[in-house]
Amino acid sequence: MDGGEYTRDQHRSAGAAAGGEPQGRPRDARETRARILRAAGAVFAERGYEAATVRDIAARAGVNQALIFRYFGSKQALLTEVMAQDGKEQVSSTPPELLFETALRGVLAEGGGADADRLAVYLRSIGGADAAPETVRALGEEYAAALAALSEAEDGTLRAQLAMAWLLGIGLMRVVVRQEPLATADPDAICTHVLTALDRLLPVLPGAGPRPGAERGAGADSGAGEERPGVRP
Amino acid sequence: MDGGEYTRDQHRSAGAAAGGEPQGRPRDARETRARILRAAGAVFAERGYEAATVRDIAARAGVNQALIFRYFGSKQALLTEVMAQDGKEQVSSTPPELLFETALRGVLAEGGGADADRLAVYLRSIGGADAAPETVRALGEEYAAALAALSEAEDGTLRAQLAMAWLLGIGLMRVVVRQEPLATADPDAICTHVLTALDRLLPVLPGAGPRPGAERGAGADSGAGEERPGVRP
DNA sequence: TAGCGTTGTAAGCGTGTGCTTACACAAGGG
DNA sequence: CCCTTGTGTAAGCACACGCTTACAACGCTA
Numbered sequence: 001m002d003g004g005e006y007t008r009d010q011h012r013s014a015g016a017a018a019g020g021e022p023q024g025r026p027r028d029a030r031e032t033r034a035r036i037l038r039a040a041g042a043v044f045a046e047r048g049y050e051a052a053t054v055r056d057i058a059a060r061a062g063v064n065q066a067l068i069f070r071y072f073g074s075k076q077a078l079l080t081e082v083m084a085q086d087g088k089e090q091v092s093s094t095p096p097e098l099l100f101e102t103a104l105r106g107v108l109a110e111g112g113g114a115d116a117d118r119l120a121v122y123l124r125s126i127g128g129a130d131a132a133p134e135t136v137r138a139l140g141e142e143y144a145a146a147l148a149a150l151s152e153a154e155d156g157t158l159r160a161q162l163a164m165a166w167l168l169g170i171g172l173m174r175v176v177v178r179q180e181p182l183a184t185a186d187p188d189a190i191c192t193h194v195l196t197a198l199d200r201l202l203p204v205l206p207g208a209g210p211r212p213g214a215e216r217g218a219g220a221d222s223g224a225g226e227e228r229p230g231v232r233p
Numbered sequence: 234m235d236g237g238e239y240t241r242d243q244h245r246s247a248g249a250a251a252g253g254e255p256q257g258r259p260r261d262a263r264e265t266r267a268r269i270l271r272a273a274g275a276v277f278a279e280r281g282y283e284a285a286t287v288r289d290i291a292a293r294a295g296v297n298q299a300l301i302f303r304y305f306g307s308k309q310a311l312l313t314e315v316m317a318q319d320g321k322e323q324v325s326s327t328p329p330e331l332l333f334e335t336a337l338r339g340v341l342a343e344g345g346g347a348d349a350d351r352l353a354v355y356l357r358s359i360g361g362a363d364a365a366p367e368t369v370r371a372l373g374e375e376y377a378a379a380l381a382a383l384s385e386a387e388d389g390t391l392r393a394q395l396a397m398a399w400l401l402g403i404g405l406m407r408v409v410v411r412q413e414p415l416a417t418a419d420p421d422a423i424c425t426h427v428l429t430a431l432d433r434l435l436p437v438l439p440g441a442g443p444r445p446g447a448e449r450g451a452g453a454d455s456g457a458g459e460e461r462p463g464v465r466p
Numbered sequence: 467t468a469g470c471g472t473t474g475t476a477a478g479c480g481t482g483t484g485c486t487t488a489c490a491c492a493a494g495g496g
Numbered sequence: 497c498c499c500t501t502g503t504g505t506a507a508g509c510a511c512a513c514g515c516t517t518a519c520a521a522c523g524c525t526a
Contacts, residue, residue: 027492027493027502027503027504028503029503032503032504048360048361050361051361053484054483055482055483055484063505064504065485066486066505067505068485069486070504074484075484075485124360125360126409126410127281127356127357127359127360127361127409128281128283128284128360128361140410140412141412155414155418158414158415158422158423161406161412162403162423162426162427164402164406165399165402165403165405165415166395167402168405169397169400169401169403169405172402173394173398176359177359179373179374179394181388182398185391189391190395193391193434196434197432197433200429200432201430260472260473260474260521261473262472286512286513287514288512288514296474296475297474297476298514298515299475299515299516299517300474301515302514303474307514307515308514308515
């Protein structure tokens with residue numbers, strides 16, 4: 001899609017105008033579209049699909065709400081586009097064994113840009129009635145399917161879905177219920193606990209101990225008091 | 234207020250009229266109230282708090298929607314009353330070590346009357362914006378707090394909340410996402426898997442089946458809710 | 467019978483929603 | 497200049513929501 005950046009910025013004051021007020025802003029459909037998309041991602045993530053209103057989104061984007069319908073047609077289509085932003089690529093480009101940990105860390109990151117946004121939208125829109133139509137539900141199925149392929153045991157799919165359910169629950173507890181201390185606990189600690197426990201369900205996962213040849217660029221082991229209860233003493 | 238206790242029942246024909254049509258139904262405030270309460274529980278459970286409308290509830294109860302406001306004052310108050318039906322008693326009357334398994338089996342039961350309804354309301358209303366106001370959230374906190382008391386380790390609360398999160402996620406997968414095979418899998422199998430994995434996080438729990446190290450696979454042999462293994466064999 | 471409080475009902479109020487319509491600017495070309 | 501095309505805006509439509517109000521039907525007591 002239109003991932004590129006336009007060089008219209010020369011006119012813009014680098015967006016430092018802070019508000020995004022409709023003052024001197026030049027007419028740039030591309031920029032406007034992108035701005036709406038960004039605002040929509042944020043609002044959907046904050047309040048869920050149903051609770052988010054197009055007026056909110058328009059206000060946050062600093063545009064007239066009619067533009068949303070000119071550019072996207074409907075609220076649903078807007079959601080679809082938000083969820084489709086580069087999406088799916090991560091899940092299919094990550095080796096299955098690492099997918100769970102990657103996804104878990106994604107959940108735990110929270111605030112890490114568009115990717116975390118999509119996840120938040122998913123979490124917040126799950127409960128809704130018919131709610132998030134297909135688009136949102138698809139994200140979950142994507143992950144579940146990939147995870148399910150992990151185990152070849154007879155009930156491998158079930159085990160994978162149980163893991164998926166844990167992921168979902170942890171995300172919910174963190175981003176919507178915000179229950180302490182889980183909400184602000186160290187991601188590494190959580191990750192360790194979960195992977196340790198899950199080692200009994202899905203032995204294929206890396207487990208919680210010292211990673212065998214799995215290098216993640218994150219290097220997020222900033223945790224000071226890292227007990228890291230080894231899976232193998 | 235008006236905690237009225239009228240012994241009008243003598244007049245009622247036990248409400249066996251089955252349809253609920255507004256025909257020959259006699260005037261009985263008690264029955265009407267109860268009928269609304271039942272309908273509200275069902276609708277809230279099916280669609281979540283926000284998506285449920287008082288018109289739906291009134292229709293299902295077979296009464297005029299104005300009666301809902303006469304008897305309960307507001308939609309929120311109605312929810313409060315629905316959630317308060319005997320609630321809380323189970324959680325405080327169950328020994329902590331068994332609470333998790335009990336709750337898990339409650340989640341897995343689904344369809345088991347009012348208790349499962351309350352849980353479904355909780356699950357379906359979590360994502361909503363401000364959504365389920367206090368009442369619903371309280372149910373979750375209740376369980377979490379009780380579970381948190383299980384472990385005395387420094388991060389015992391965190392571990393307990395992780396378990397709680399799993400519970401939540403499994404419930405979500407089952408009752409709202411309805412993903413197969415989890416949605417229709419054998420409760421005993423799920424219970425075994427979860428308790429086995431969780432044994433590493435919360436050793437205080439009964440655990441699943443035989444104690445030992447890497448024993449798994451045989452799985453579902455552990456009886457239904459019957460085994461009742463002591464915390465310390 | 468009339469009176470009166472209780473139970474039920476129809477109609478509507480105010481607001482917020484997704485979405486539409488009619489129109490005001492800006493540029494480019496004849 | 498006018499005309500067309502693309503971009504932005506104000507006003508509003510139709511509807512669903514939670515909630516209210518005015519009023520009818522009933523059951524009881526006097």
